[in-house]
Amino acid sequence: MLDDIDRILFHEQTILSRLDALADEITDAYRGEELTVVAVLNGSLIFAADLLRRIPLPLRLDCLRVASYHGGTESTGTVTFHQLNLPDVRGRHVLVLDDILDSGRTLHAICARLRGESPASVRVGVLLRKAKVRAEELDADFVGFEIGDEFVVGYGLDYAERYRNLPFVGVLRREVFEVAGG
Numbered sequence: 001m002l003d004d005i006d007r008i009l010f011h012e013q014t015i016l017s018r019l020d021a022l023a024d025e026i027t028d029a030y031r032g033e034e035l036t037v038v039a040v041l042n043g044s045l046i047f048a049a050d051l052l053r054r055i056p057l058p059l060r061l062d063c064l065r066v067a068s069y070h071g072g073t074e075s076t077g078t079v080t081f082h083q084l085n086l087p088d089v090r091g092r093h094v095l096v097l098d099d100i101l102d103s104g105r106t107l108h109a110i111c112a113r114l115r116g117e118s119p120a121s122v123r124v125g126v127l128l129r130k131a132k133v134r135a136e137e138l139d140a141d142f143v144g145f146e147i148g149d150e151f152v153v154g155y156g157l158d159y160a161e162r163y164r165n166l167p168f169v170g171v172l173r174r175e176v177f178e179v180a181g182g
């Protein structure tokens, strides 16, 4: 598994230090409010677990499963919701957490759906944000790290459902997905 990594972008300790600061930002932003976190599975699982334990506010946690990649390295442009019932967010301050903001399609679709449920507010937090022109006009309110436009795995992010358990974020070697035809 480690042989498939071209280079490491963020080591575990770097990520956790950054999460300390990000959690402080979020805590300041929601102080005195009841927060509802909607974690987008599977990618945000590890990010959300580490981040939320650093936020000393009363909060609710819901999860949402969507798919926009279907195993490749390019977004398909369609976002599929894997559950019929959305979390109950009426009148609540919602923070959507995802692993990475790439084209923006996934988070755009999720935020649109949630806004339809009359929440008090909807904001977005991501571990990673790719520096690029996005297909959808959407930005994140809380960002862990800016990265270039390349395909990364680890710390929750997968390629064909692998590598999520790597403790760091790294760039996958091109041969890995070129051979697989992703």
Ligand code: 5GP
Residues within 6 Å of the ligand: 043, 068, 069, 075, 098, 099, 100, 101, 102, 103, 104, 105, 106, 107, 150, 151, 152, 153, 154, 157, 158, 159
């Ligand atoms: P978007 O809809 O913004 O194009 O893509 C968001 C989703 O695509 C993310 O939640 C993530 O699952 C996947 N994604 C986008 N870029 C990458 C990447 O560099 N690596 C991995 N592993 N997944 C990515």
Ligand code: MG
Residues within 6 Å of the ligand: 043, 069, 158
């Ligand atoms: Mg994914």
